[in-house]
Amino acid sequence: MNNLKILIVEDQVFTAENIREILEDAGFSQIRIARTYEEALITVVRFRPDLIIMDIELGSNSGDGIRVIQEVQDISKAPVLYLTGKDDNETFARAHTTRPAAYLLKPFNPKELVYQVQVAAARIVAPEDLDSFFVYSNSSHIRVKKEEIVYLLAERAFTHIYRLYEPQPLLVTMNIGHLGKHLRDPRFYKLSQSIYINLHHLQKIRENELYFEGMTQPLIVSNAKKAELKKRLNIIHSPRGSSG
Structure with a gap:
């Protein structure tokens, strides 16, 4: 250092x-x-x-x-x-x-x-492929494991890091784009300029609501972003003419 x-x-x-x-x-x-x-x-x-x-x-x-x-x-x-x-x-x-x-x-x-x-x-x-990193939040350096990140949500100069089964997000004074540079593996998807999501934890899409493992409240997105996201997912459609 x-x-x-x-x-x-x-x-x-x-x-x-x-x-x-x-x-x-x-x-x-x-x-x-x-x-x-x-x-x-x-x-x-x-x-x-x-x-x-x-x-x-x-x-x-x-x-x-x-x-x-x-x-x-x-x-x-x-x-x-x-x-x-x-x-x-x-x-x-x-x-x-x-x-x-x-x-x-x-x-x-x-x-x-x-x-x-x-x-x-x-x-x-640090190498780009580390499985975790430290952020400063609430007067402490806190380790964030990439596998535990559910999604990131930007708010002006701050980024909220939502993690598995944690009731409150980590609030860091950091640009979401800078954090996103360290989340370049395929599981992380840039949904918008202010949202990154972990596809491994996405459980359900209903209308404009995204439901994630370990989260009690859904993430609300626009119709356009939902359509883009569905193109990224492996969705199996019913054959034409079949019942159900």
């Missing part, structure tokens, strides 16, 4: 240094700071960070933090963790298009910042 290269893009000197100190206290040592749009672009090319902590409001006429990420995604696959004081729908929608690993509102909790960086670091070094 200490070898993780982290780029902090933040135009406020005090905030940037505060983030650096928090991460250094947590054991991270390879940290660079960029304070402008142009400096961020240059540093990404030269430093090749493994993780980018990006302030959205850079106070630059050239572009903001989201624009920086849009510019560098062709040359850098480093996950981005956005920090922002803005919680409006327009800003979140723009940030969402870049599929960030996390989206934290200022003033942020130092522990949560460190936890999100640690979770991102674990995903960077």
Whole structure:
């Protein structure tokens, strides 16, 4: 973890240094700071960070933090963790298009910042085919076994992880698209931009309701999504002309 290269893009000197100190206290040592749009672009090319902590409001006429990420995604696959004081729908929608690993509102909790960086670091070094992963939820790192995931449901900057026989979902501050990158085996099906389901746990489809093993309430979907899903399933139809 200490070898993780982290780029902090933040135009406020005090905030940037505060983030650096928090991460250094947590054991991270390879940290660079960029304070402008142009400096961020240059540093990404030269430093090749493994993780980018990006302030959205850079106070630059050239572009903001989201624009920086849009510019560098062709040359850098480093996950981005956005920090922002803005919680409006327009800003979140723009940030969402870049599929960030996390989206934290200022003033942020130092522990949560460190936890999100640690979770991102674990995903960077871990093989894609691991049977489980850890997420930060309710002040703890919690192991999530892929086989126990029933479905994921996105809500703005959060993702609800529904698991077998668990009465309440895990709520994580993480983009569902980023989580979806770790659910690429055939059992997981992307039903929409905000829903991933585990086909192994799908038990019944009735009208617009999907019923899953271990869940007491159905998941409601549109007619269009239900039709797409049925094409993905192995449905045996009665022969034409037969009774029943």
